[in-house]
Amino acid sequence: MWPIRSMLYLPAHRRDWVTKAIRVKPGAVILDIEDSVPPQFKPQAMTLLKDEIAELQAAGMGAIVRVQPMHDGTAAEVAAAVTGGLTAIIMPKVLSPADVGRMADMLSYAEGRAGVAHGSVGILPLPETPEAMYAAHDIAKASPRVRGIHGALSGPVSGDLARAFGFRATTEGLEQMYLASKLVLDSRAGGALFPIAAVFGTPASDLDAVERLVRRARDFGYTGVAVMHPTHVPVANAVYRPTAEEVAYFTGLLAAFEAAEKAGLGAVSYQGAMVDYAMLPLAREVLADAERG
Numbered sequence: 011m012w013p014i015r016s017m018l019y020l021p022a023h024r025r026d027w028v029t030k031a032i033r034v035k036p037g038a039v040i041l042d043i044e045d046s047v048p049p050q051f052k053p054q055a056m057t058l059l060k061d062e063i064a065e066l067q068a069a070g071m072g073a074i075v076r077v078q079p080m081h082d083g084t085a086a087e088v089a090a091a092v093t094g095g096l097t098a099i100i101m102p103k104v105l106s107p108a109d110v111g112r113m114a115d116m117l118s119y120a121e122g123r124a125g126v127a128h129g130s131v132g133i134l135p136l137p138e139t140p141e142a143m144y145a146a147h148d149i150a151k152a153s154p155r156v157r158g159i160h161g162a163l164s165g166p167v168s169g170d171l172a173r174a175f176g177f178r179a180t181t182e183g184l185e186q187m188y189l190a191s192k193l194v195l196d197s198r199a200g201g202a203l204f205p206i207a208a209v210f211g212t213p214a215s216d217l218d219a220v221e222r223l224v225r226r227a228r229d230f231g232y233t234g235v236a237v238m239h240p241t242h243v244p245v246a247n248a249v250y251r252p253t254a255e256e257v258a259y260f261t262g263l264l265a266a267f268e269a270a271e272k273a274g275l276g277a278v279s280y281q282g283a284m285v286d287y288a289m290l291p292l293a294r295e296v297l298a299d300a301e302r303g
Contacts, residue, residue: 035247
């Protein structure tokens with residue numbers, strides 16, 4: 011399942027939207043019971059989770075649930091979500107590594123009750139306070155369940171991370187470079203190899219702006235993005251899918267290096283550049299990613 015190129019946020023109380031989401035082929039759907047669900051509909055959203063996850067599993071897609079920030083009812087939310095086919099839990103407004111440890115314990119208990127393999131459900135912590143952003147490395151390594159830190163890249167409309175950090179989001183995004191890079195590095199250094207970034211803050215119909223943000227996320231090192239509108243899913247999939255030119259380049263690189271090794275060489279000139287063993291892992295990763303379709 012990992013890395014997941016595209017994730018689509020959906021309010022979990024809108025049961026009919028799951029079928030519509032499947033048609034645009036995201037890698038996973040994020041069933042939200044936090045910000046996009048009015049308080050009076052949150053109990054209904056929780057009762058729908060298992061059926062929605064089953065539908066996504068049958069379609070071969072990941073199912074991720076964003077619960078509310080840690081509170082007295084978090085264990086009940088986790089219990090409502092944990093079932094076969096659940097990929098991960100997003101923890102919004104995570105405050106510390108201790109929060110991740112608490113979530114890991116809740117998941118272990120819920121997995122046992124649901125008959126789900128222990129450790130199968132991942133965690134995606136979303137740091138939205140200065141303290142949590144600063145401690146992102148420790149949060150990432152707080153549990154082997156953590157698959158990646160959940161960051162964000164915004165257009166000119168600012169969100170929670172911008173307000174917490176103190177920057178004002180712009181179209182160019184220079185003010186976001188430090189935080190975006192830090193969260194990727196903290197995630198990977200903490201052993202969580204699949205950091206993701208939400209992309210938002212632009213008009214939903216401006217697909218060019220969405221593509222710029224998705225490309226920015228990819229270039230910063232995020233292994234996938236979470237988007238807010240179904241029309242953004244094909245954009246994300248296209249950006250993250252290796253191009254025919256990349257496949258041809260890396261296929262040729264591996265063939266050239268194989269020939270060099272047979273000749274007793276540890277480096278070879280390929281398309282005007284010297285290539286040695288350090289370049290091979292990326293070539294293999296790109297080709298393996300291309301095979302996923």
